Amino acid sequence: MNPTHIDHAADAESFIxxxxxxxxxxxxxxxxxxxxxxxxxxxxxxxxxxxxxxQIKRHTLAHLAEYLARFETEALRRGIHVHWARDAxxxxxxVLEILRQRGxxxxxxxxxMLTEECHLxxxxxxxxxxxxxxxxxxxxVQLRQEPPSHIVLPAIHIKRQEVGxxxxxxxxxxxxxxxxxxxxxxxxxxxxxxxxxxxxxITGVNFAVxxxxxxxxxxxxxxxxxxxxxxxxxxxxxxxEKLIPRWADxxxxxxxxxxxxxxxxxxxxxxxxQGPIPGGELHYVLVDNGRGTLRADDEYRESLCCIRCGACLxxxxxxRRSGGYSYHATIPGPIGSVLxxxxxxxxxxxxxxxxxxxGSCADVCPVKIPLDQQLLHLRGKIAAKRYLPxxxxxxxxxxxxxxxxxxxxxxxxxxxxWWLPKLPRFLIYNRxxxxxxxxxxxxxxxxxxxxxxxxRQQHEQ
Amino acid sequence: MNSKQAILAQLQQTRVPDVxxxxxxxxxxxxPQPHERFAEVLEAVGGRALRxxxxxxxxxxxAELPVFQSARQVWSLVPPVPSRGEDWTRxxxxxxxxxxxxxxxxxxxxxxxxxAVWIAQDLVPHRAGLFIAQHLVxxxxxDQIVHxxxxxxxxxxxxxxxxxxxxxxxxxxxxxEQSLVIGAHGPRSLTVVFVGADTGxxxxxx
Ligand code: SF4
Ligand code: SF4
Numbered sequence: 001m002n003p004t005h006i007d008h009a010a011d012a013e014s015f016i017x018x019x020x021x022x023x024x025x026x027x028x029x030x031x032x033x034x035x036x037x038x039x040x041x042x043x044x045x046x047x048x049x050x051x052x053x054x055q056i057k058r059h060t061l062a063h064l065a066e067y068l069a070r071f072e073t074e075a076l077r078r079g080i081h082v083h084w085a086r087d088a089x090x091x092x093x094x095v096l097e098i099l100r101q102r103g104x105x106x107x108x109x110x111x112x113m114l115t116e117e118c119h120l121x122x123x124x125x126x127x128x129x130x131x132x133x134x135x136x137x138x139x140x141v142q143l144r145q146e147p148p149s150h151i152v153l154p155a156i157h158i159k160r161q162e163v164g165x166x167x168x169x170x171x172x173x174x175x176x177x178x179x180x181x182x183x184x185x186x187x188x189x190x191x192x193x194x195x196x197x198x199x200x201x202i203t204g205v206n207f208a209v210x211x212x213x214x215x216x217x218x219x220x221x222x223x224x225x226x227x228x229x230x231x232x233x234x235x236x237x238x239x240x241e242k243l244i245p246r247w248a249d250x251x252x253x254x255x256x257x258x259x260x261x262x263x264x265x266x267x268x269x270x271x272x273x274q275g276p277i278p279g280g281e282l283h284y285v286l287v288d289n290g291r292g293t294l295r296a297d298d299e300y301r302e303s304l305c306c307i308r309c310g311a312c313l314x315x316x317x318x319x320r321r322s323g324g325y326s327y328h329a330t331i332p333g334p335i336g337s338v339l340x341x342x343x344x345x346x347x348x349x350x351x352x353x354x355x356x357x358x359g360s361c362a363d364v365c366p367v368k369i370p371l372d373q374q375l376l377h378l379r380g381k382i383a384a385k386r387y388l389p390x391x392x393x394x395x396x397x398x399x400x401x402x403x404x405x406x407x408x409x410x411x412x413x414x415x416x417x418w419w420l421p422k423l424p425r426f427l428i429y430n431r432x433x434x435x436x437x438x439x440x441x442x443x444x445x446x447x448x449x450x451x452x453x454x455x456r457q458q459h460e461q
Numbered sequence: 462m463n464s465k466q467a468i469l470a471q472l473q474q475t476r477v478p479d480v481x482x483x484x485x486x487x488x489x490x491x492x493p494q495p496h497e498r499f500a501e502v503l504e505a506v507g508g509r510a511l512r513x514x515x516x517x518x519x520x521x522x523x524a525e526l527p528v529f530q531s532a533r534q535v536w537s538l539v540p541p542v543p544s545r546g547e548d549w550t551r552x553x554x555x556x557x558x559x560x561x562x563x564x565x566x567x568x569x570x571x572x573x574x575x576x577a578v579w580i581a582q583d584l585v586p587h588r589a590g591l592f593i594a595q596h597l598v599x600x601x602x603x604d605q606i607v608h609x610x611x612x613x614x615x616x617x618x619x620x621x622x623x624x625x626x627x628x629x630x631x632x633x634x635x636x637x638e639q640s641l642v643i644g645a646h647g648p649r650s651l652t653v654v655f656v657g658a659d660t661g662x663x664x665x666x667x
Contacts, residue, residue, distance in 0.1 A: 028639050045489060058480040065472040072465075078623075084465035136645060137636035153636065160638045180637040188646060195646070196556060212619040222592045222632040222647030229589035230555055240468065247619040248485050251610040254627075255574075262635075265502055266575035266610075269592075269647075270627040274619065277588070288468045296475040 005347050005387075006329075008354040012322035021159075026320040028156060033314040035263030036364070043259065052252045054368040057305035060210075060243050061295060067210040067243045068286065074213025078275045081283040088118035091287045095120060095202070095235055096127055098283055102233060104129065104199040108191075110217070110224035111135045112204025113151055113308060114237050114287060117330045120202075131202075132194045134223035136187055143170045149324030151331055152261050152310035157323055191223070201228035205238035206307070207253055208284075211246045214274030215284070218257060218267040225271055232280030236273065239287050241295075241304040253307060256366040261309040290343050299377050300342035305367040306335050312361035312371055318354050327351060334361035334371045341378045349387040352378040410450065417444045491608040495573035496655060499606065502576035506630035507643050508651035510576075512603070516541060516656055519600065523565070528596040528650055532562035536590055539565050539600045555589035564594035564648075568628075570605035571653065572613045575629055578653055579613065582624035591628065597648035599628065603655040 016022045040046050060067055072082045083098075085091035091114075099107065107124065109115065109131055121131045121142075133142045137154035141147065143166050148154030155163070160178045167173040173186045203224045207216040215236050217224050228234040244253065258264040276282035295301055313319045313333030324332040329340045329348065337351035352375040361371040382388060383396070402408050420428065421444055429436040447455075462470065492498040500510035513522045519542050523529050534546035536558070542565050552558065566585050568578035578599045582588055591597060607613050617625065632647030643649060 031639060043490065045487065048487065052483050052485065055480055055483045059482045062477045062479045065469045068469065068472070084463070084468055086464045086467055090464060134646065135636070136634045140636065153639075155636050156639075158638075160640075163637050180640040181642050183637055184634055184642040184645060188644065191646060192559075196559060209619070212622075214619065214622070220632070221634050221645035223645070225626070226589070226592040226646050229587070229592060240472075245482060247617075248611070248614050251614045252485065255610050264506065266577050266627065266629050268506070268628065268630050268632060270577070270629075272619075272622055272625045274625075275623040277624070286468075288464075288471075292468060292471040292475075295472065295477065301477065 005349060006327075006351075008322070008326050008328075008350040011326040011328065012354070015323040015326055016321060022321055022323075024159075025157060025323060029314045029320045032153070032262060033311070033364075036260055036311060036314065037263075039259040039263040039265065043255070049252055049256055050366055050368055053256050053307075053366055054305065056244060056249050056252065057307075057367050058302070060245055061241070061301065061304055063245075064240065064243065064295065067245060068240060071208055071210040071213055071243060072286075074211070075284060076213075078213050079282075080213065080275060081281065083283060083285045085285055085287045085289070087289050088287075091118045091237065091285055091289070092120050092123040094285050095237070096124060096129070098233075098235060099124070099129060099200060100127075102200070104233065106130045106132075106194075106198050107200050107202055108132050108134050108194055108198040108223075108227040109202040110204065110219060110227055111138055111154070112202070112237055113330060114204055114239050115202065116148065117289065118237075118287070120237075132191070132198070134191055134194065134227055135219070135221060136184060136223075139187060139191065140166060143167075147325075147330070149332065150310060150313055151308050151333075152313075157325070195226050195230055198227065198231050200231050200233035200235065202235045202237065203228060205236050205242050206257065207244050207250060208238055208242045209245075209247055209250065210243055212274055214272055215242075216250060216254075217271045217273070218254070218269070219271075220262075220264075220268040222269050225269055228273075229277065232277060233283075234273070234277065234280065235283045235285065237285045237287065239289070240291050241306075257307055257309055260311045260364065260366045294339075294343060297342065299381075300338060300374055302369050303335060303338045303342065303371075303374065305369055306339075307367060309366055311364040311366070315360045315364050317356060317358065317360070322354065326354070334375070335369070338369075338371055338374045338378065341382070342374070345378070345382055345385060346387055349382045352376075352382065410448065413448050417446065417448070420444060485611065487611070489609045489611050490574055492573050495606045495608055496603070498573040499571055499576050499653075502574075503630065503651075503653060506576060507633060507641075508576065508630040508653060511652060511654045513654055513656045519654065519656065522654065523598065526598075526652065528563060528652075529598075532596070534560045535563045535565065536561055536594070537565040538585060538590075539567050542600075552587060555587040555593075558587060558590050558593050561590060561594035563596045563598060564590045565598040565600065566591060568599040568601040568605075568653070570607060570613070570616060571601050571655070572607055572610060572627070574609040575627075576653075577610075577613070577627040577629040579617065580626050580628060581617075581622060583621075588624055588626075591626070592632075592647040594648055596650045596652075597628070597631070598652045598654065600654045600656055603657040606655075 140155040319333040340348040359372040634645035
């Protein structure tokens with residue numbers, strides 16, 4: 001990897017080298033997409049819900065300062081501690097400080113993309129605190145010392161044989177075991193011990209309600225709830241974009257989220273925390289980390305409406321066939337391409353090109369983020385900033401020059417139809433022509449469309 | 462300027478096009494037979510719904526469940542269902558609940574759309590019991606059912622909620638190759654019992 005920027009195509013290459021695995025990954029995600037479709041089609045008012053979700057989120061963004069202030073006031077009134085962090089560093093330091101002051105050295109954590117974004121785990125570990133991810137998928141990748149490859153299905157890229165090997169090494173399960181039931185049972189036992197020993201629980205947040213000062217956490221496994229109902233200390237970390245104005249708005253988002261994410265009518269557990277556990281403490285860490293700046297950007301602001309359902313990843317033909325790691329970002333897929341390239345175009349300029357502009361991501365988005373349009377717009381921005389390699393820029397320039405001149409375009413076409421079939425293979429199928437790697441150039445027709453059309457018109461007259 | 466001020470100041474400085482906060486009134490999904498819909502959806506997510514004519518019939522109904530028959534530690538928060546094993550009223554540290562085989566807890570109301578049951582903390586002294594027990598039974602008055610999530614949130618007064626949860630089905634995971642496994646960390650089964658009026662003639666089967 002080039003240290004100054006990531007190269008999506010190069011990293012995808014190692015993933016697709018194993019064709020069978022690529023196919024399997026593709027199918028696994030398509031299976032989730034199909035489940036989502038069935039759940040969504042069963043709700044007659046689905047489009048109305050999407051519109052409401054989109055409006056509520058955009059309204060909240062416009063009034064974010066007011067809603068954050070309201071949220072804090074209500075939370076404080078309920079005896080919740082509220083901390084503010086400008087960036088990842090400050091977030092990590094705040095969490096460490098809370099844990100240190102209470103002498104905590106063992107923490108259980110449930111899924112939170114924010115703490116991934118802030119790299120909280122390695123930070124706490126460096127300071128002598130044991131952090132155990134308790135979501136099964138997250139625990140699998142944690143034991144393998146890998147990051148999650150998907151925002152809802154962290155271990156979607158891992159096969160059961162590999163889970164078996166990982167558990168055999170770390171949890172002492174039988175060598176060669178691959179039965180998901182057996183493996184999940186082993187993890188259950190292992191994580192029970194961790195839950196029983198933990199002195200604090202850290203969670204992410206799905207929705208934060210300004211009106212009540214409470215937060216909502218949605219899980220299927222029950223790991224978040226278990227992790228914070230045993231110890232007396234709960235730290236909830238959330239980006240400032242998680243706010244929604246009203247308690248009643250939760251109806252819209254709980255109806256949208258699980259259906260769109262995995263095709264379930266609702267997550268198994270939808271927990272509402274509006275105060276500390278009796279005799280304990282609840283802390284919020286509100287994090288900006290670039291969100292305020294992104295909000296000021298007229299083109300990409302709407303990406304802050306994302307409720308992290310993962311549907312755009314599941315549907316994206318590029319993500320499904322290139323895997324989460326090829327994006328080299330905490331949030332991969334369509335939404336990750338927008339968020340990362342909008343905030344750091346120099347490093348992530350290849351991501352908006354990892355896209356066919358098919359628009360499927362925007363079609364499934366429950367809050368109507370125009371992801372495909374944003375990706376197209378990003379390409380313009382990237383080209384204007386001259387981040388593209390010289391050969392690509394020249395190619396674009398030449399194409400544009402030719403496309404703007406009809407006579408030149410038809411001449412080029414005529415020449416290509418005449419010359420290309422006569423060229424020796426090595427001149428066409430070589431390193432410069434990535435398209436020729438897996439496919440043959442189609443047979444050239446003898447006449448162009450326009451020639452045929454002209455003829456037909458003459459004929460009709 | 463501290464971090465809070467800095468974050469809020471940046472947000473206040475940038476004016477962003479406004480969108481009105483929408484009214485949520487609408488004609489939302491309803492069901493002619495909400496209990497049946499609930500039972501159907503609950504079954505699809507791995508749970509089971511039962512009916513009891515009255516609270517008096519609960520102990521007998523539950524006694525017929527295999528998870529109950531083999532249970533040694535039962536914490537019942539729903540009279541007249543008896544507890545078994547430890548004296549749960551004396552528990553101060555929720556870690557002591559780890560031995561629970563079955564927890565029987567009261568649900569405030571049910572939501573037909575998503576087969577969810579709302580449980581409020583004031584009815585459950587240690588919320589850990591809901592997650593740490595091997596099996597969970599929720600008892601809901603049969604007439605306490607709403608059609609959809611909009612009605613559900615309308616019913617709850619958030620000012621009175623310290624902790625509250627919608628539970629829909631047993632704990633589960635599909636994190637290993639998308640194969641569904643019931644009983645991830647929490648209960649391996651969920652039984653919801655509707656109690657009281659509008660019970661079927663045989664007093665059983667939702
Ligand atoms: S438009 Fe691009 S990012 Fe969106 S689904 Fe299609 S290929 Fe993926
Ligand atoms: S961008 Fe939309 S579809 Fe993608 S994860 Fe966010 S909310 Fe879901």
